[in-house]
Amino acid sequence: MAATARKARATVTRGTRAAWLEAAVRVPIDAAERVGALLVEAGSHGVVTGVRELARGARIRRHETVRGFFPAGDAVRARLAVRAALNRNVDPTLRRAPIAWRELDARLWEMDWREHFQPVVAGRSLVVVPPWNRERFGTRRRIVIHPGMAFGTGQHATTLSCLETLERLASPPPARALDVGTGTGILAIALAKLGVRVVLAVDTDPQAIAAARANVRRNGVARRVRLSSVVLDARTAAHRYPLVVANLYVDVLVALEPTLAGLVTPGGALVTSGVLRAQQARLRRAFASPRWRLARALRRGAWVTSVFTRET
Ligand SMILES: C[S@@+](CC[C@H](N)C(=O)[O-])C[C@H]1O[C@@H](n2cnc3c(N)ncnc32)[C@H](O)[C@@H]1O
Incomplete structure (x- = not known):
């Protein structure tokens, strides 16, 4: 999934079961495509790139946030797979890249999708x-x-x-x-x-x-x-x-x-x-x-x- 949309606002509504787990990895712009590929290899069902930086109206983007989406029921496997995929990389910037995880319920995830x-x-x-x-x-x-x-x-x-x-x-x-x-x-x-x-x-x-x-x-x-x-x-x-x-x-x-x-x-x-x-x-x-x-x-x-x- 490509990305030219505004900042996603999704968070988990209290008491609603999470449907998706989002991994957001902020990396130098020239590594974004590679990281998207790693997220897919780790089992992501889709990848969105660059949304947050566009949202901030950044004219010159040196970094991009690459987001991958995993079924929430498989959270432990997803977390291990993403970390392992980044760790396997020869590039130390990617090995050290922080991953921000958050859960999305089905309704908010759909709203996010409608944007992308x-x-x-x-x-x-x-x-x-x-x-x-x-x-x-x-x-x-x-x-x-x-x-x-x-x-x-x-x-x-x-x-x-x-x-x-x-x-x-x-x-x-x-x-x-x-x-x-x-x-x-x-x-x-x-x-x-x-x-x-x-x-x-x-x-x-x-x-x-x-x-x-x-x-x-x-x-x-x-x-x-x-x-x-x-x-x-x-x-x-x-x-x-x-x-x-x-x-x-x-x-x-x-x-x-x-x-x-x-x-x-x-x-x-x-x-x-x-x-x-x-x-x-x-x-x-x-x-x-x-x-x-x-x-x-x-x-x-x-x-x-x-x-x-x-x-x-
Ligand atoms: C990258 S997705 C491709 C989805 C779609 N065909 C497309 O082109 O966008 C790969 C799919 O293969 C499935 N898969 C993985 N290993 C498989 C196997 N050995 N036999 C059948 N399906 C498999 C996964 O569950 C996943 O849904």
């Missing part, structure tokens, strides 16, 4: 909008997303690059497609709206599946998109897919390589994302077997989105 969630125009034919947006975008297909407890509003570079890549690969649309790590369901919904008749969308996080289910209904594509939290297994899968997208994290992609190889139809395409530039060599090593060919690598900010074709 602007429509995202993707490729030539798609636009991602929040449910409260009524603007018209010509003939673009609207993908209506409420973020719920899941990642994927189109504002993050990896999601946007996946949308653009899928738009190209789904022309003409294949009969079926698989979305691994669906989050809000955004990519699965886009595939359905691009004309794919059967989309299987999986996620290991049940909260993501619940958010995706609501979004799938909102978009009127429930007959095309099937959601599942079953862990993928190529041996028991009912189908292979000519188009698979996996916007995950490098560790997960590397571990899933043999499974993905069994799920992509020979001649089909696998889109991977969630990989930082510095991690791309590792991804390529994991997909170095002759069964894969790297057809394309698209850089956006700190991230790389790749298209591998299944050769044999």
Whole structure:
């Protein structure tokens, strides 16, 4: 999620159960993108950068506050993961960076989101909008997303690059497609709206599946998109897919390589994302077997989105 909004005012209302935990990390401006990536790797469902400095009307910004959002039910894990992600960094400024934590209840978090969630125009034919947006975008297909407890509003570079890549690969649309790590369901919904008749969308996080289910209904594509939290297994899968997208994290992609190889139809395409530039060599090593060919690598900010074709 991008940020051009006013200062967020959210705090926890007394007696209201917190839904989200916000980690705010103030860092030198040139480190902001890296820190955003670290927060996502640590499990953040979205990242907002620079809001507070803009709010103060700063003309020359030397620092930025990067904010990440974690489900409040997982507070201990989130705190450990964020600290560990910063500590792993070679840059001592980031290792020492203070983290301000606060809790947000669902209502205030939504108010905060309403300020930040602007429509995202993707490729030539798609636009991602929040449910409260009524603007018209010509003939673009609207993908209506409420973020719920899941990642994927189109504002993050990896999601946007996946949308653009899928738009190209789904022309003409294949009969079926698989979305691994669906989050809000955004990519699965886009595939359905691009004309794919059967989309299987999986996620290991049940909260993501619940958010995706609501979004799938909102978009009127429930007959095309099937959601599942079953862990993928190529041996028991009912189908292979000519188009698979996996916007995950490098560790997960590397571990899933043999499974993905069994799920992509020979001649089909696998889109991977969630990989930082510095991690791309590792991804390529994991997909170095002759069964894969790297057809394309698209850089956006700190991230790389790749298209591998299944050769044999
Ligand atoms: C970075 S989000 C991507 C969300 C959305 N597809 C997008 O492009 O914005 C990654 C999602 O993958 C899910 N995930 C992580 N490991 C997974 C695995 N092994 N299998 C399926 N889903 C996984 C997470 O729960 C999370 O919802």
